[in-house]
Amino acid sequence: MKSYLLYGKKDVRYCDIPYPDDTADNEVIVKIKSVGICGSDIHYYQDGKIGDFIPREPFALGHELSGVIEKESSLYPELKKGTRVAINPSRPCKTCVHCQAEKQNLCPSMKYIGSASVYPHLNGGFSEYIKIPAENCVPLKDFISFEMASLLEPLSVVLHALNLAGDLEGKSVLITGAGTIGQLCHMAASLYTSEPIVITDIRTPALEKATKIGVKAALNPLESDFEANLTSLAPYGFDILLEASGASNILTNTVKFIKKGGKIVQL
Ligand SMILES: [Zn+2]
Ligand SMILES: [Zn+2]
Numbered sequence: 001m002k003s004y005l006l007y008g009k010k011d012v013r014y015c016d017i018p019y020p021d022d023t024a025d026n027e028v029i030v031k032i033k034s035v036g037i038c039g040s041d042i043h044y045y046q047d048g049k050i051g052d053f054i055p056r057e058p059f060a061l062g063h064e065l066s067g068v069i070e071k072e073s074s075l076y077p078e079l080k081k082g083t084r085v086a087i088n089p090s091r092p093c094k095t096c097v098h099c100q101a102e103k104q105n106l107c108p109s110m111k112y113i114g115s116a117s118v119y120p121h122l123n124g125g126f127s128e129y130i131k132i133p134a135e136n137c138v139p140l141k142d143f144i145s146f147e148m149a150s151l152l153e154p155l156s157v158v159l160h161a162l163n164l165a166g167d168l169e170g171k172s173v174l175i176t177g178a179g180t181i182g183q184l185c186h187m188a189a190s191l192y193t194s195e196p197i198v199i200t201d202i203r204t205p206a207l208e209k210a211t212k213i214g215v216k217a218a219l220n221p222l223e224s225d226f227e228a229n230l231t232s233l234a235p236y237g238f239d240i241l242l243e244a245s246g247a248s249n250i251l252t253n254t255v256k257f258i259k260k261g262g263k264i265v266q267l
Contacts, residue, residue: 001016001017001018001019001127001128001129002014002015002016002017002127002128003015003016003017003060003123003126003127003128004060004061004126004127005017005058005059005060006044006045006048006055006058006059006060006061007058008048008055009045009046009047009048010045010046010048011048012045012061013058015058017060017123017127019129020129020130020131021071022131023071023073023131025073025074025075026073026075026076026133026134026135027073027131027132027133027134028069028070028071028072028073028076028079028131028132028133028134028137029069029070029071029129029130029131029132030067030068030069030070030085030087030129030130030132030137031067031068031069031070031128031129032065032066032067032125032127032128032129032130033066033067033068033084033146034065034066034067034145034146034147034149034150035062035064035065035124035125035126035150036062036064036065036150036151036153036154036180037062037064038063038064038154038180039179039180039181039246040063040115041061041062041063041114044061044116045061049116050116053115053116053117054116055116055121056116056119056121057119057120057121059114059116059121059122059123059124060114060123060124060125060126060127061114061124061125061126062113062114062124062125062126062127063089063112063113063114063115063124063125063153064089064125064150064151064152064153064154065086065087065089065124065125065130065150065153066084066085066086066087066140066146066147066149066150066152067084067085067087067130067146068081068082068083068084068085069081069082069083069085069137070129073134075134076134076135076137078139079134079137079139083137083139084139084140084146084149085137085138085139085140085149086137086138086140086144086149086150086152086153087113087125087130087132087136087137087138088136088137088138088153089112089113089114089124089136089153090104090105090110090111090112090136091110091111091112091113091122091133091136092104092105092107092109092110092111093107093109093110096108096109105160113125113130113132114126138152151180151184154180154181154184155184155188157181157267158181158184158185158188158267159188161185161242161265161267162185162188162189162192162242164265165240165242165263165265166263167192168189168192168193168240169192169193170193170195171193171195171239171240172193172195172196172197172198172233172234172238172239172240172259173185173189173193173195173196173197173198173238173239173240173241173242174197174198174199174200174230174234174238174240174241174242174254174257174258175189175197175198175199175200175241175242175244176199176200176201176241176242176243176244176245176247176250176254177199177200177201177243177244177245177246177247177250178199178200178201178203178206178207178209178210178218179201179206179244179245181244181267182199182201182206182210182242182244182245183199183206183209183210183213185199185242185244185267186199186210186213186215187213189242190214195239196216196217196233196234197215197216198215198216198217198218198219198230198233198234198238199215199217199218199219200218200219200220200221200226200254201218201220201245202220202221202222204220207219207220216233217229217233221253230257231257234257234259236259236260237256237257237258237259237260237262238257238258238259238262239258239259239262239263240258240262240263240264240265241254241255241257241258241262241263241264241265242265242267243264243265243266243267244267251264251266
């Protein structure tokens, strides 16, 4: 089958790799239909690595994906061949103290598809097919397209952050970073509050996108009237900051715009 493998910095190759036919009883094979490109995928491509995750062998990126069941698991009869599914890319150990406390996202032994965080690396979604535990497949309602479904992984990240932020009703929200995560933060948060939601970024196209999807104000910190605009929208500061830029200096520069007693969630 065909796959796009990351060989190194700015080196992705269109390759033939073996079809993953050796499934265990609890595994299925999914024919992949749509894959999102995460910021981490771009880091792997542009830098050949991300932080401490340094690839030791070629592997397929892509952890935001959807597809249809190609090969069934006898243990999961509800996942018939042809069932449309989104894929949960994380595979926690299920035995550590965090997994036992139902906080699998904190698992230090987490395996993740399309990531060099563990070795051997697990191939991600930029392939024709993927072998995956059946429990990682989430059947899709008819109205959810494959493209929408590939956004469910970043949307899950956002919903977890909103849960940590608590009740949003009547709260103003500042979102730093207007990438996919920041935009999804706005879309989700706007369902829970009618107070101002403001998004910031230094990239004009990202701000234009935010304006298009209806954000109250999309502001550029490099503009001279940035501070005055933010202060006029929330004179006592914002109730909640959702930090979705990943830039190291953002928290230091932004904390003064948060209300005393407000809440900060880093994504
Ligand atoms: Zn990601
Ligand atoms: Zn664990």
